[in-house]
Amino acid sequence: MKTIQDVPMLLRREIEAKMIAPFYDAFVEEIGKERTDEIVRKVIAGLAREAGAAMVKEKPADKNVLTFFKESVTPRFAAGGALEPEYKELSDTRVLMDIKRCAYVQMYKDMGRADLGPLLSCQRDEFLFKGMDPRICFKRTGTIMEGNPVCDFCLELGKQQES
Numbered sequence: 512m513k514t515i516q517d518v519p520m521l522l523r524r525e526i527e528a529k530m531i532a533p534f535y536d537a538f539v540e541e542i543g544k545e546r547t548d549e550i551v552r553k554v555i556a557g558l559a560r561e562a563g564a565a566m567v568k569e570k571p572a573d574k575n576v577l578t579f580f581k582e583s584v585t586p587r588f589a590a591g592g593a594l595e596p597e598y599k600e601l602s603d604t605r606v607l608m609d610i611k612r613c614a615y616v617q618m619y620k621d622m623g624r625a626d627l628g629p630l631l632s633c634q635r636d637e638f639l640f641k642g643m644d645p646r647i648c649f650k651r652t653g654t655i656m657e658g659n660p661v662c663d664f665c666l667e668l669g670k671q672q673e674s
Contacts, residue, residue: 521593525618528631532624551630559635563642575603576644577668584643603668610662613655628656640666 515523531551538547566587570579578601585596585608595612619628633654640647648667653659 519590519593520588521591521614521618524615524632525622528619528622528624528627531631532622532627535627548630552634555631555635556638559638560642562635563639565642566639567643575668576647577601577603577606577666580640580643580666581606581608584639605668606664606666608664608666610655610664613662616656619656625656629654632656633662636664644668 518526535547535551538550566584567576567579569583570576574582581598581601585594588594589596591614593614594610597609597611598606599609600607615632616625616628619625619632633656636651637649640649646669648669650665650667652663654662656662
């Protein structure tokens with residue numbers, strides 16, 4: 512491995528969570544859970560937007576952003592069997608996908624920090640997509656991390672939206 516990009520995403524999230532958890536706990540003790548969560552959400556959203564913008568720079572000019580998502584972005588997060596995606600629809604303007612298995616859930620549980628999973632991982636998705644293309648409208652009704660049987664993703668490519 513030569514760069515952080517060579518580290519599987521599941522391992523990167525575990526390293527991040529192990530670093531963040533003690534800081535998170537200290538901030539909760541000092542300023543409360545609500546304010547800590549608010550700050551963490553803001554920071555994670557910014558990091559996710561930046562990551563999406565960086566990823567999309569790799570997209571070939573002749574490739575649609577949603578096809579690029581399926582072919583290049585999802586495999587990064589699914590590397591090593593970390594996710595089991597099932598595509599229900601894929602077009603130039605819409606992707607419907609269920610994640611049927613998510614190793615990120617087990618990783619947070621194994622750390623004893625299932626509480627941090629939605630905050631540090633799941634909430635990134637919307638902002639990652641906005642960073643890739645502000646026209647992407649992302650909807651999800653639930654996640655495995657929250658106890659749902661699947662993470663359902665709906666991405667629709669629409670008109671330019673304000674970020």
